[in-house]
Structures are given as structure tokens and as C-alpha cells.
Amino acid sequence: MYHIIVVIMDKKKIIVIGGGLSGLTASYLLLKSGFDVTIIEKNANLGGFCTTYLKNDAYIDTCIHYLVGCKKSELTSLYNQLGFFDNNEIIHFPYFYRFHYFDKKIDILRDFNSFKDEINSLSLKEDKLKLKKFFKDIKAFYHFPIKTDKAMPRMNILDYINLLLKNFSGIKAYMKYKKVSIDEYASRFKTPIINNFIRSMMPNEVSIVPFLGLLSSFFKGNADTISVSSKEVIENIKKRILNLGGKIILNEEIIKFNIADNKIASIKSNKNEYKGDYYISALPLTYLYSNLLKKEYHDEEIIQTLFDYKNNTPLSAFLVYYKIKPSYNSQLSDYFIKYIPEGFTCITSTNKSIGFKYYSNIINKDNSHTLVCIIDQNYDDYLKWKSMKEDEYNKTKIEISNRIEKELLSLIPDLKNNIELVEVLTPKSLYEYTYNFGGCYMANLMSKTTNKNDYKYSSSKIKNLIYSSIWMTNLGGIPSALTSGEFAYKELLYKLKKD
Numbered sequence: 001m002y003h004i005i006v007v008i009m010d011k012k013k014i015i016v017i018g019g020g021l022s023g024l025t026a027s028y029l030l031l032k033s034g035f036d037v038t039i040i041e042k043n044a045n046l047g048g049f050c051t052t053y054l055k056n057d058a059y060i061d062t063c064i065h066y067l068v069g070c071k072k073s074e075l076t077s078l079y080n081q082l083g084f085f086d087n088n089e090i091i092h093f094p095y096f097y098r099f100h101y102f103d104k105k106i107d108i109l110r111d112f113n114s115f116k117d118e119i120n121s122l123s124l125k126e127d128k129l130k131l132k133k134f135f136k137d138i139k140a141f142y143h144f145p146i147k148t149d150k151a152m153p154r155m156n157i158l159d160y161i162n163l164l165l166k167n168f169s170g171i172k173a174y175m176k177y178k179k180v181s182i183d184e185y186a187s188r189f190k191t192p193i194i195n196n197f198i199r200s201m202m203p204n205e206v207s208i209v210p211f212l213g214l215l216s217s218f219f220k221g222n223a224d225t226i227s228v229s230s231k232e233v234i235e236n237i238k239k240r241i242l243n244l245g246g247k248i249i250l251n252e253e254i255i256k257f258n259i260a261d262n263k264i265a266s267i268k269s270n271k272n273e274y275k276g277d278y279y280i281s282a283l284p285l286t287y288l289y290s291n292l293l294k295k296e297y298h299d300e301e302i303i304q305t306l307f308d309y310k311n312n313t314p315l316s317a318f319l320v321y322y323k324i325k326p327s328y329n330s331q332l333s334d335y336f337i338k339y340i341p342e343g344f345t346c347i348t349s350t351n352k353s354i355g356f357k358y359y360s361n362i363i364n365k366d367n368s369h370t371l372v373c374i375i376d377q378n379y380d381d382y383l384k385w386k387s388m389k390e391d392e393y394n395k396t397k398i399e400i401s402n403r404i405e406k407e408l409l410s411l412i413p414d415l416k417n418n419i420e421l422v423e424v425l426t427p428k429s430l431y432e433y434t435y436n437f438g439g440c441y442m443a444n445l446m447s448k449t450t451n452k453n454d455y456k457y458s459s460s461k462i463k464n465l466i467y468s469s470i471w472m473t474n475l476g477g478i479p480s481a482l483t484s485g486e487f488a489y490k491e492l493l494y495k496l497k498k499d
């Protein structure tokens with residue numbers, strides 16, 4: 001129905017600010033419905049966080065490790081429409097990740113029954129009953145929607161009833177656990193390896209809900225990876241946008257909004273001025289509020305949640321990329337290896353898990369492969385990185401990278417003389433690339449004290465401005481980026497119908 005309404009209306013000019021996944025999704029759907037769309041992106045490439053670049057002959061891929069909803073989900077249609085699976089295969093790992101704990105390990109096996117057997121075999125007697133509950137909790141999230149059809153504020157009572165009927169066990173578990181932190185959930189287990197395994201996935205203060213949700217997605221076969229790089233996925237989307245007549249402007253940063261009568265009259269980049277009928281803000285909502293929209297246009301509720309980083313955890317990362325020599329007879333596979341090194345610190349955070357991921361599917365220009373190491377970083381870490389003078393910043397990056405290399409070699413000794421450091425990214429570098437708050441790439445992860453309502457703010461106080469980006473939800477990642485882009489598109493159709 002929406003498509004018919006749009007076709008018979010004038011060709012409205014829409015300006016999408018930000019060429020990350022959320023902006024690209026909104027743009028593609030708008031173009032398909034016949035709108036005139038211009039994307040303005042500050043970087044030299046589209047994709048935002050979802051990107052791959054070359055350094056010292058190695059491909060540095062910042063994004064796709066797990067694609068939640070890749071097999072069959074509410075997102076399948078969007079993934080297909082955008083071209084995520086063009087020239088591409090879904091890779092089903094035999095296990096999700098391997099967790100090391102001293103001389104023991106847990107393989108998070110794809111087969112749920114084998115996973116249960118493995119954990120049970122490691123568990124102390126007093127944890128057996130609690131484990132049964134843990135398995136039941138994971139199962140409950142099999143019935144939890146990755147996205148809804150409409151944004152929450154646009155749902156009516158029938159939509160809610162429908163949602164509840166289809167996903168009763170998942171929603172019940174969500175309500176029960178949203179205020180239980182990883183730390184609290186893990187503490188129920190006395191078996192050290194199980195307790196630490198639960199802590200290894202996300203920061204301690206985050207709610208247990210995303211952890212249970214991610215595990216259940218994996219066991220359902222719905223959180224695998226793909227055979228091409230992040231950049232290749234973006235190229236597929238870009239091709240579709242250009243074929244539909246979309247305009248892409250790169251290397252221009254929007255620096256000013258001209259607003260009159262509660263409407264945007266024009267926006268200014270560092271080079272030009274642009275006028276549209278409607279504007280979709282697909283740059284980080286946090287940046288929009290801090291730098292582009294004057295206080296009188298701020299929504300108090302947004303301010304209270306977006307920047308309240310103690311209650312709404314913005315997750316960033318310290319990333320070290322290594323090249324693994326082609327001659328190395330790799331025993332590594334693509335799954336993550338995770339463990340919690342004792343006494344390891346990375347800036348303000350202590351006792352963090354370290355994750356290693358090897359890319360067997362991506363062959364570098366010199367035939368080597370890339371291995372990335374990821375350590376979670378929080379907003380305090382970002383502030384610390386940001387406060388450092390250049391010398392100290394560079395020195396600290398190298399010093400932590402060296403410590404990580406030592407950890408890696410103690411875990412996999414035969415890597416010695418086979419690895420070469422190629423790139424180090426900090427929350428500060430991630431911020432500088434996309435302007436996301438604190439270099440955060442997962443938006444506000446829900447915590448037990450989260451006070452955020454997803455998509456509540458799809459309409460801004462400005463009549464012709466619509467918000468998009470991962471900051472619209474409290475889960476983040478590619479599913480949120482795509483969903484927020486789709487909801488921005490739907491919100492625009494809704495506005496047009498009303499205006």
C-alpha cells in the first residue's frame with residue numbers, strides 16, 4: 001500500500017546524512033519506492049563501521065564477525081534485498097567460540113545437545129540444577145524477534161497481541177532477565193570455568209539478555225559469518241543504490257543545519273549547501289545532538305539516556321590486527337578464541353576477556369591471513385585514550401599490543417616468528433572514523449538499569465527530520481542498523497501520509 005501512495009506523489013527529494021548501514025538501508029528502500037535520494041558521507045568510502053581496508057598488504061576488516069539472523073529470520077528479506085548474500089556463502093562454524101580457562105576449555109558447539117553435554121561434564125555437582133535452568137533460558141530466546149515489523153511507537157494493540165502470541169516464551173524471558181546483569185547471572189555458578197565463560201562475552205554490567213539471545217541465535221544457526229569481507233557487502237548495496245538512480249556524495253561532512261519554522265531549510269557541508277524536502281539523520285544520534293542540533297530542538301528523554309553511559313553501556317574496542325605468514329601451517333580456525341587473562345589490564349578496564357579471530361576466508365595480497373584481537377572498551381577507556389598526548393597514545397598502543405602478543409604466544413606457541421603486527425585501533429580511532437559516542441559500535445547495550453525505549457524517538461521535534469542509526473535501540477550491531485534504516489523509511493512514508 002505504501003508503495004502506491006508514494007508513486008502517485010511528487011518525487012520528493014530526500015537527503016540521507018551518513019552512509020553507514022542504516023543510511024544505506026533507508027536510501028535503498030526509499031529509492032525502490034521512487035524517491036529522489038542523495039547520500040552525504042564524510043569519509044572517502046561508504047559503510048561507516050562496516051568496512052575493510054588495505055594496510056601493508058593485509059585486509060583490515062572492522063565489522064562482520066557474526067551476522068545475527070542470517071539463516072531465517074525477520075531480517076532475511078532485508079539482507080537479501082540489500083545484497084548481503086550476493087557472491088557469498090554463509091559459513092556455519094562447527095562451534096561459536098572456544099573459551100580457554102587455564103588448562104580447560106569449552107567449545108560452544110553448534111549442536112545444542114553436545115553443548116549441554118560438554119558444559120555438564122565440566123560442572124560441579126551443585127551447579128547441575130542451575131545449568132538446567134540456563135539451557136531452558138537459552139531455549140526460551142529461540143522465540144524472540146530480531147526485529148518487529150513496525151517501530152514500537154507505531155504498533156497498535158493487535159500488533160502487540162500478535163507479537164506476544166508468536167514469541168511468548170522469549171518475551172517472558174526478556175521481561176524476567178532484562179534487569180539481571182551478566183555479573184549477577186554468572187555469580188549463580190560456582191564452577192569457575194562456567195562462571196568465567198558467562199563473563200567472557202560482554203562487559204559485566206550488561207544485561208544477560210543479549211548474551212542469552214546471541215547464544216540462542218547461534219544454536220538456531222542464525223548467527224554465522226559470511227565468506228566475503230565487509231567492504232564487499234557494502235559494494236553490493238552501493239551497486240543497487242546507483243542502479244536505482246541514487247546519488248552518493250563522499251568526502252563531505254555536514255557541519256550545519258539551517259532551521260526555520262521548525263523545519264530544516266537547508267544543510268551545509270564543509271563544501272556545499274543542500275536542500276531537500278526531508279532529511280534522514282543516519283549519522284550517530286549522539287553526534288547530531290552534541291554538534292548539529294541546537295538545545296531547543298533536543299528531546300530531554302534522549303539526552304537523559306544517550307549520554308548516560310553508566311546505565312546504558314556504549315561498547316567500544318581495542319583492536320590489534322596481525323598478519324599470519326603464508327608458510328605457517330595454520331591450526332587456527334575462524335571461530336573466536338576467548339579467555340580471561342589474569343591481571344591483564346587495558347587502560348581503565350581490568351580482567352577483560354581477550355578474543356582472537358582468524359580470517360581463513362580472506363587471503364591478503366601477500367598470501368598471508370589476518371588475525372584480529374579484540375578487547376572490550378568502555379567510555380572511561382575512551383576518555384583516557386582521548387586525553388593522551390600523541391607520544392603517549394602511540395606508546396601505549398604498542399605497549400598493550402606487545403602484551404597481547406605475549407598472551408597470544410603463550411596460548412598458541414607455534415605462532416612465534418609467524419606473526420607481524422599491522423594495525424592497532426583504539427576507541428579514539430573508531431570515534432574519529434564515524435563520530436560514534438566513545439568509539440562505540442554497538443550503541444547502548446542494555447544494562448539492568450537501562451531506561452531506554454527502542455525507537456521511541458523516530459520522529460524528531462523538527463518536522464522534516466527523521467532519526468536513524470544503531471542509537472535508536474539498545475542492542476546495536478548490523479541488525480539494529482538495518483532495522484533503524486527500514487523504520488526511518490517507514491516513518492517518512494507515515495509523515496508524508498499525515499502532512
Ligand SMILES: Cc1cc2nc3c(=O)[nH]c(=O)nc-3n(C[C@H](O)[C@H](O)[C@H](O)COP(=O)(O)OP(=O)(O)OC[C@H]3O[C@@H](n4cnc5c(N)ncnc54)[C@H](O)[C@@H]3O)c2cc1C
Binds near residue numbers: 435
Ligand atoms: C570491531 C567491530 C566489530 C563489529 N562486529 C560486528 C558483528 O560481528 N556483527 C554485527 O552485527 N555488528 C558488528 N559491528 C557493528 C556494526 O558494524 C555497526 O553497529 C553498524 O555498522 C553501525 O551502522 P550505523 O549506520 O548505525 O552507523 P555507522 O557505521 O557509524 O555510520 C554512520 C555514518 O555517518 C557518517 N557521518 C558521521 N558524521 C557525519 C557528518 N557530520 N557528515 C556526514 N557523514 C557523517 C560516518 O562517517 C558513518 O559512515 C562491529 C563493529 C566494529 C567496529
